[in-house]
Amino acid sequence: MPTDAVREDIRRFLTSRRARLTPQQAGLPDFGGRRRVSGLRRSEVAQLAAISVEYYTRLERGNVGGVSEEILDSLANALRLDDVERAHLAALVRAAGTSHRAGDRDGKASHIRPSVRQVLDAMTGAAAFVRNAHLDVLATNRLARALYREALDTTDLPPNLARFVFLDPRARRFYRDWERIAHDAVGSLRTEAARTPHNTDLADLIDELTAHSTEFAAHWDAHDVEYYRSGQQHFHHPDVGDLDLDYDALEIPADPGLTIVTYSIAATAPHAPAFMRLREHAAPLTHTAGPPGTPPGSSRPDAPTG
Incomplete structure (x- = not known):
């Protein structure tokens, strides 16, 4: 995923997490009146995370270079992220600061010991x-x-x-x-x-x-x-x-x-x-995950699946 795409994912992720929270859920006072945005405003997220609006806006745009773990933790608390979402945000931030390496694990492991x-x-x-x-x-x-x-x-x-x-x-x-x-x-x-x-x-x-x-x-x-x-x-x-x-x-x-x-x-x-x-x-014991009819004990074909 190109760096620009990672930044776009950061933007969309933070925007979607901000949109799902109401001021009441975030513990902010509700002064009534019509709100022009669903969920929290950027200024409210910044207030909850104890950072400036300008800095939060930069982060939401995917410009996360140099952001500290403390800031990410404050931001995660402000947006009420669960453990999975916190890990996801941290992974996106790491991805935004790395270039492609041939040794990157691609998740498509296929060898079964x-x-x-x-x-x-x-x-x-x-x-x-x-x-x-x-x-x-x-x-x-x-x-x-x-x-x-x-x-x-x-x-x-x-x-x-x-x-x-x-x-x-x-x-x-x-x-x-x-x-x-x-x-x-x-x-x-x-x-x-x-x-x-x-x-x-x-x-x-x-x-x-x-x-x-x-x-x-x-x-x-x-x-x-x-x-x-x-x-x-x-x-x-x-x-x-x-x-x-x-x-x-x-x-x-x-x-x-x-x-x-x-x-x-x-x-x-x-x-x-x-x-x-x-x-x-249950069919007779087989080691393959292929279609029915594969001979028992045969090895899984290493066919590309996308």
């Missing part, structure tokens, strides 16, 4: 897969293949979850809370885009999704950011019906950019019988 595959195979009671920061699915266990069989039913290698969410009509039936999934998928990609601003593969993926999905474009323009960590996800599986599963995203420290995502369920949960039926639908 044998021991990681063994961990997936050992998870017989949970659906588990490995994905990278582009939301490419790189490896699955039996239950994950059964759970995500529609998302994996694609000629794209490796399959990409963002493409499935926005470009495959089956996703709206599969994800019972599709809007939240769509929001979180875009927020995850935007977080990665700030961390790796010169990532051309990710830029190509974002351009593709923007061109083919107006909903992706609208979510992207909102500048929301997310970390996918843990919670509950609501599915409607074509074979077993509704499933409410607990998910956890486990980053692999030895493999930066790779994450193991697991889905499990308590034995006493209402949808536990449906999950047991899903296990009966």
Whole structure:
């Protein structure tokens, strides 16, 4: 991402965070009267951050050279940023001050070590897969293949979850809370885009999704950011019906950019019988995340996906 584009992202991010806050939410007195801007004025953000209006205006325009951590912290407090948004702002500021380096991690890690595959195979009671920061699915266990069989039913290698969410009509039936999934998928990609601003593969993926999905474009323009960590996800599986599963995203420290995502369920949960039926639908063990029919144990083709 060119420096000018990073500055524009900083401008839009700060503007969007300012627009969502009312004076009352920020703890400022409301003197009544008609306001010409939605949310806070620049002068009010500057007041809350204890900086001059001129300095805040410069920051909002993306001119962040030399800004201190203390100023960023004050600004984050003024705008009521959460931990994910604070990290995102810091990443944008770093990106604005760096040039492209050939060694930049691009988030498209694809090598799965044998021991990681063994961990997936050992998870017989949970659906588990490995994905990278582009939301490419790189490896699955039996239950994950059964759970995500529609998302994996694609000629794209490796399959990409963002493409499935926005470009495959089956996703709206599969994800019972599709809007939240769509929001979180875009927020995850935007977080990665700030961390790796010169990532051309990710830029190509974002351009593709923007061109083919107006909903992706609208979510992207909102500048929301997310970390996918843990919670509950609501599915409607074509074979077993509704499933409410607990998910956890486990980053692999030895493999930066790779994450193991697991889905499990308590034995006493209402949808536990449906999950047991899903296990009966699970295909024979396979190490590939490619389309159904790939020979068991075969290696994942290193095919470009954008």
